[in-house]
Protein backbone atom coordinates (compact mmCIF):
# COMPACT_ATOMS: atom_id res chain seq x y z
CA UNK A 854 0.00 0.00 0.00
CA UNK A 855 2.34 2.64 -1.19
CA UNK A 856 1.80 4.67 -4.32
CA UNK A 857 0.17 1.87 -6.30
CA UNK A 858 -3.31 3.28 -5.94
CA UNK A 859 -2.19 6.50 -7.56
CA UNK A 860 -1.37 4.63 -10.76
CA UNK A 861 -4.84 3.11 -10.74
CA UNK A 862 -6.27 6.60 -10.79
CA UNK A 863 -4.33 7.39 -13.93
CA UNK A 864 -5.81 4.37 -15.68
CA UNK A 865 -9.31 5.45 -14.71
CA UNK A 866 -8.65 8.81 -16.31
CA UNK A 867 -7.66 7.12 -19.56
CA UNK A 868 -10.99 5.32 -19.75
CA UNK A 869 -12.69 8.67 -20.08
CA UNK A 870 -11.02 9.01 -23.47
CA UNK A 871 -11.45 5.48 -24.77
CA UNK A 872 -15.22 5.31 -24.18
CA UNK A 873 -15.71 7.77 -26.94
CA UNK A 874 -14.47 5.75 -29.88
CA UNK A 875 -15.73 6.88 -33.26
CA UNK A 876 -18.71 4.99 -34.58
CA UNK A 877 -18.32 4.04 -38.20
CA UNK A 878 -21.54 5.06 -39.82
CA UNK A 879 -22.47 5.56 -43.42
CA UNK A 880 -24.75 7.91 -45.25
CA UNK A 881 -28.45 7.38 -44.86
CA UNK A 882 -30.84 6.51 -47.64
CA UNK A 883 -28.52 4.05 -49.36
CA UNK A 884 -30.14 1.17 -51.13
CA UNK A 885 -28.85 -2.24 -52.10
CA UNK A 886 -26.59 -2.13 -55.14
CA UNK A 887 -28.15 -5.31 -56.45
CA UNK A 888 -30.21 -4.45 -59.55
CA UNK A 889 -33.90 -4.47 -58.75
CA UNK A 890 -33.39 -4.48 -55.02
CA UNK A 891 -34.69 -1.43 -53.21
CA UNK A 892 -33.78 -2.52 -49.72
CA UNK A 893 -32.60 0.47 -47.70
CA UNK A 894 -29.28 -0.24 -46.08
CA UNK A 895 -28.53 0.55 -42.49
CA UNK A 896 -26.09 3.32 -41.75
CA UNK A 897 -24.09 0.70 -39.87
CA UNK A 898 -23.95 -1.53 -42.91
CA UNK A 899 -20.40 -1.31 -44.22
CA UNK A 900 -21.28 -3.06 -47.45
CA UNK A 901 -23.28 -1.77 -50.38
CA UNK A 902 -25.69 -4.69 -50.39
CA UNK A 903 -28.51 -5.77 -48.16
CA UNK A 904 -28.29 -8.82 -45.94
CA UNK A 905 -30.07 -10.95 -48.54
CA UNK A 906 -27.68 -10.20 -51.37
CA UNK A 907 -24.68 -10.19 -49.12
CA UNK A 908 -25.01 -13.83 -48.15
CA UNK A 909 -23.67 -15.16 -51.43
CA UNK A 910 -20.29 -13.76 -50.49
CA UNK A 911 -20.02 -16.15 -47.60
CA UNK A 912 -20.44 -19.32 -49.57
CA UNK A 913 -20.27 -22.42 -47.49
CA UNK A 914 -17.58 -24.64 -48.98
CA UNK A 915 -18.82 -27.94 -50.25
CA UNK A 916 -17.76 -30.91 -48.28
CA UNK A 917 -16.37 -33.53 -50.67
CA UNK A 918 -16.74 -36.22 -48.06
CA UNK A 919 -20.52 -35.87 -47.72
CA UNK A 920 -21.45 -36.03 -51.38
CA UNK A 921 -23.81 -38.88 -50.71
CA UNK A 922 -27.17 -37.72 -49.36
CA UNK A 923 -28.12 -41.14 -48.14
CA UNK A 924 -26.65 -41.17 -44.71
CA UNK A 925 -29.03 -43.39 -42.79
Ligand SMILES: [Zn+2]
Nearest residue numbers: 885890903906
Ligand atom coordinates in the same frame (compact mmCIF):
# COMPACT_ATOMS: atom_id res chain seq x y z
ZN1 LIG B 1 -30.53 -6.50 -51.90
